[in-house]
Amino acid sequence: MQCPKCKTENSERVSYCVRCHTPLKYTCPACRHVQLQGGICEKCGVNLAKYAAMQVFLAKDAAEEKRQNTGWRPPLWAHIIFFPIPAVIQLTLYLVRKARRQ
Ligand SMILES: [Zn+2]
Ligand SMILES: [Zn+2]
Numbered sequence: 776m777q778c779p780k781c782k783t784e785n786s787e788r789v790s791y792c793v794r795c796h797t798p799l800k801y802t803c804p805a806c807r808h809v810q811l812q813g814g815i816c817e818k819c820g821v822n823l824a825k826y827a828a829m830q831v832f833l834a835k836d837a838a839e840e841k842r843q844n845t846g847w848r849p850p851l852w853a854h855i856i857f858f859p860i861p862a863v864i865q866l867t868l869y870l871v872r873k874a875r876r877q
Contacts, residue, residue: 776811804830 776785776799778792785792790800801813804826808818815822 776787777783778785778795778797780797781792781865783792783794785799790802791798798813800809800811802804802809803816803819803821803823805821806816810817813823837847838852844868
């Protein structure tokens with residue numbers, strides 16, 4: 776197999792050119808099909824470059840989600856204690872307005 780870049784003759788078993796390390800074979804990340812050119816997988820049609828980029832994106836997304844989950848959250852008691860406050864304020868304002876009207 777000849778390297779497309781430096782034209783060195785390589786063994787069929789190597790995945791990279793022994794001289795310039797250009798990839799001679801591409802493995803599809805989705806179906807593990809090995810082919811001689813990058814771009815689109817000949818077997819499942821996956822775009823190899825796009826698929827790789829998507830994997831990175833998903834990994835980043837998962838990491839972000841994990842970080843958010845470990846972030847601080849108000850405990851349940853805080854909700855119970857602070858939730859009635861706006862209701863109390865509303866009620867007070869209502870009562871004050873009612874008292875003034877009379
Ligand atoms: Zn080469
Ligand atoms: Zn594939």
